[in-house]
Amino acid sequence: MNKTLLENPWLHLRGAKDEDIPLFASALLIAKDEYPALPAADYETQLQEYGQRLRKVLDPTETPAEQLRCLNRFLFEDLGFSGDEQDYYDPRNSYLNDVLDRRLGNPISLAVVQIELARRLDVPLEGVSFPGHFLVRLPLDEGIVVLDPFQKGRSLDAAELRRRARTHLDTHDIDDARLARMLEPASHRAILTRMLRNLKGVYSEREQWDKALRCCDRLLTLDSHQPGEYRDRGQFYLKLDHVRAASEDLRRYLALMPQAEDADSIAMQLAELGSALPRLN
Secondary structure, three states: OOHHHHHOHHHHHHHOOHHHOOHHHHHHHHHHHHOOOOOHHHHHHHHHHHHHHHHHHOOOOOOHHHHHHHHHHHHHHHOOOEEOOOOOOOHHHHOHHHHHHHOEEOHHHHHHHHHHHHHHOOOOOEEEOOOOOOEEEEEEOOEEEEEEHHHOOEEEOHHHHHHHHHOOOOOOOOOHHHHHHHOOOOOHHHHHHHHHHHHHHHHHHOOOHHHHHHHHHHHHHHOOOOHHHHHHHHHHHHHOOOHHHHHHHHHHHHHHOOOOOOHHHHHHHHHHHHHHHHHHO
């Protein structure tokens, strides 16, 4: 890797193939925005130590399903990791250093810990970007097992998965083919994107516009083909009185999405900003 990429690993993520994106290290990179002095290597070592402890009790001759049960007992019972039921939207639940320190997290951060620990043990656990609630899946010869990391790795059957999906979708018609599509494995880029969107929503709700804007910046670094992120970043710029930057982002959004439902309202907003810019100059 060249010097520029070492100095700015986000540039590496921008152009990297998915298989070249290190999930755990990249999730720590998100945390480093909030904690600039974060000792990322210490948390890599911590997870490595967990893997070494688990390998001592894991029977390599067992089936992947039994190995996953052993991993879940270690992670959720022995170590005591769990979902944060008391303050689900605490931003610390999205930062891996806080998750490892507090042993509390949200579905996707707990899934990242679970997936990365499984990877170190050659257990093929995958993320699932399911509607409303991130899940994990284990492919088996006879199908897949789907589990909820927020509920200590509890397995979910098709009926419960359909019920969960219906609460977040406009249709009640979820046939086997549609459910199978919902359960396809999430790419590393998709997992990081969802983590950042969760954080963006949390900070927007708390009116911490600078941190919400930072999440938009990172989302656009991961994938610049996200028109909605230009719109949202433009609105956050406005909250921070950066009118020219807001105008540029909103114009870009309209150029990319001229037929969007909110195109007329954004155009009106731009017209108002256009009249304000000369006064600001």
